[in-house]
Amino acid sequence: MRIAVAGLGHVGAAAVRLLQENRDILAARAGCDLDIVAVAARDKAKPRACDLSGIEWINAMSDMALRDDVDLVVEAVGGASGAAYDLVAAALRRGKHVVTANKALIAARGVELATLAERSGAQLSFEAAVCGAVPVLKMLREGLAANRITAVRGILNGTCNYILTRMENEGADFADALADAQRLGYAESDPSDDIDGIDTANKLAILTAVAFGRAPDLGSIFVEGIRAVTLQDLRDAAAKGGRIKLLGIAECVTRDDGTQNVIQRVQPVFVPISEPIAAVDGVFNAVEITGDFSGQTLIQGRGAGEPTASALVADIVDIARGNRSYAFGVPAQSLDET
Amino acid sequence: MRIAVAGLGHVGAAAVRLLQENRDILAARAGCDLDIVAVAARDKAKPRACDLSGIEWINAMSDMALRDDVDLVVEAVGGASGAAYDLVAAALRRGKHVVTANKALIAARGVELATLAERSGAQLSFEAAVCGAVPVLKMLREGLAANRITAVRGILNGTCNYILTRMENEGADFADALADAQRLGYAESDPSDDIDGIDTANKLAILTAVAFGRAPDLGSIFVEGIRAVTLQDLRDAAAKGGRIKLLGIAECVTRDDGTQNVIQRVQPVFVPISEPIAAVDGVFNAVEITGDFSGQTLIQGRGAGEPTASALVADIVDIARGNRSYAFGVPAQSLDET
Numbered sequence: 001m002r003i004a005v006a007g008l009g010h011v012g013a014a015a016v017r018l019l020q021e022n023r024d025i026l027a028a029r030a031g032c033d034l035d036i037v038a039v040a041a042r043d044k045a046k047p048r049a050c051d052l053s054g055i056e057w058i059n060a061m062s063d064m065a066l067r068d069d070v071d072l073v074v075e076a077v078g079g080a081s082g083a084a085y086d087l088v089a090a091a092l093r094r095g096k097h098v099v100t101a102n103k104a105l106i107a108a109r110g111v112e113l114a115t116l117a118e119r120s121g122a123q124l125s126f127e128a129a130v131c132g133a134v135p136v137l138k139m140l141r142e143g144l145a146a147n148r149i150t151a152v153r154g155i156l157n158g159t160c161n162y163i164l165t166r167m168e169n170e171g172a173d174f175a176d177a178l179a180d181a182q183r184l185g186y187a188e189s190d191p192s193d194d195i196d197g198i199d200t201a202n203k204l205a206i207l208t209a210v211a212f213g214r215a216p217d218l219g220s221i222f223v224e225g226i227r228a229v230t231l232q233d234l235r236d237a238a239a240k241g242g243r244i245k246l247l248g249i250a251e252c253v254t255r256d257d258g259t260q261n262v263i264q265r266v267q268p269v270f271v272p273i274s275e276p277i278a279a280v281d282g283v284f285n286a287v288e289i290t291g292d293f294s295g296q297t298l299i300q301g302r303g304a305g306e307p308t309a310s311a312l313v314a315d316i317v318d319i320a321r322g323n324r325s326y327a328f329g330v331p332a333q334s335l336d337e338t
Numbered sequence: 339m340r341i342a343v344a345g346l347g348h349v350g351a352a353a354v355r356l357l358q359e360n361r362d363i364l365a366a367r368a369g370c371d372l373d374i375v376a377v378a379a380r381d382k383a384k385p386r387a388c389d390l391s392g393i394e395w396i397n398a399m400s401d402m403a404l405r406d407d408v409d410l411v412v413e414a415v416g417g418a419s420g421a422a423y424d425l426v427a428a429a430l431r432r433g434k435h436v437v438t439a440n441k442a443l444i445a446a447r448g449v450e451l452a453t454l455a456e457r458s459g460a461q462l463s464f465e466a467a468v469c470g471a472v473p474v475l476k477m478l479r480e481g482l483a484a485n486r487i488t489a490v491r492g493i494l495n496g497t498c499n500y501i502l503t504r505m506e507n508e509g510a511d512f513a514d515a516l517a518d519a520q521r522l523g524y525a526e527s528d529p530s531d532d533i534d535g536i537d538t539a540n541k542l543a544i545l546t547a548v549a550f551g552r553a554p555d556l557g558s559i560f561v562e563g564i565r566a567v568t569l570q571d572l573r574d575a576a577a578k579g580g581r582i583k584l585l586g587i588a589e590c591v592t593r594d595d596g597t598q599n600v601i602q603r604v605q606p607v608f609v610p611i612s613e614p615i616a617a618v619d620g621v622f623n624a625v626e627i628t629g630d631f632s633g634q635t636l637i638q639g640r641g642a643g644e645p646t647a648s649a650l651v652a653d654i655v656d657i658a659r660g661n662r663s664y665a666f667g668v669p670a671q672s673l674d675e676t
Binding site for chain 2: 135138142147280291296
């Protein structure tokens, strides 16, 4: 399988390293060699955290989609439009598989892209878009496929969870904990995407889609971030036997007329310490899934560069093995509107 | 897909209920109807926790393997030999898929049975044998397929975890907590399989096989149960910032000569409360997996009847979809000896 990698930031560079360092076990598990034939990124001069020797550099990123010697495109560029969208759409149109970590793109235009994939017979996979290394989309689609899912809730943003944990553990207020996270590289210089809940909302929209067979719909999500959470709030919560966690929550509710609806929200929520998700600390991500026969399951793990590369490459191995699935678990046109 | 269910205890009966109650969503996800055509159990007169009307009762369980109208056999009989082995081996020989929850059978004879499956082209799946609803084998085989796994450790027996949690929470000694677990149905009248660590060892042997590509080898596991754990031990652990958990642990270690070995043990282990697995309480099962790129991931959920049925039926859906995998992730003959 001939792979082109677009975007060489933390995630893209880690994917290149992973494909190189674990080449032998990947070939055994995938049933074929996974070869990187080309890479692209915005700035060729910038140093990268991976060895690119012997790999062709493509100047115009979108050319990846046109090349006959590329079977699969890894999109680690980011952003809901622009270069990432153009590349993914063009690759899928030409029947090339796409593996992406881009939650904003999938939350905003996932149905359109899944439809392109179904038309051309290519696979579109985005396990890496939600919760780093944690294979939660596969778990919803396959491991818990026997269940009617009634609720999904998750700690989906490691930056927010790190800030809240730090505030609790060190009695720091929000501004200090944020500055700390920025210094350590856990938060961006412009942190609003994380701390205002946007990143969590993107991931929740994707989880909801796969869990409940609904089209991702960012507009229907009530979103509140953690800017207003004070140290006193955390202390009050502790005094009452709980903790405050920024959760993305999707619940299936039955209306008075018997029809069902999925309610989605992102909020800093009081969680009793007896609940497993309350124990998820620091930069860990976690998702709790409730099914009618499974009861509650919780899956947690790391986000960021290398763990996200683990998910990207697991999707590649699945595709190389010939495992195919609908991007959201069901055909794109059968996704219900929320 | 025409299914026969052998064994109608908690797990088998829950699988029948699941296949009936979620028939519509299962058909959509599997791409075909999942029909129960026959059942069998030791005692036909015994009341069962499921509706068997319209389903044929087979008196001689092993006849299931001979029937042309059966595509897949669910084995929920239990035991490492006898009826369960005879049925599974006969079904696989005749090319029928087998889905089983039987950890003792797979730990003892899994390689032999996987070999039979590979010869006939049938699928042998046993997600339900380890950790109830938690799809940990799929996670090792697929979701974390990009990683070199360096360690796996788990709380694999809900009975032991319930007893230890109860001792801690209520200051109960071991005998009282055990009696309590027996009264509530969380422990058998003969509890030795659970509390002496045998059940944990069976599950660990299977986890090790899938994680490291080694043949399950019960004999190589050091096993110590929880009979000797005292209330004072738990209090000492708490005073030192930790808890005692019965863990199954498999670690890949590098010998002086550079070769690698997998060391397996079942022991009540001191776990610092800062580690996520220390927070797993009561009847929950959990497995922590360390991979070179993923870092640590933890997956936890319920065992026992309905959750285990969730895993059995997820395996059936996978098979119906046409997803095929080697039982232990690699061909049976390529499994290394531990």
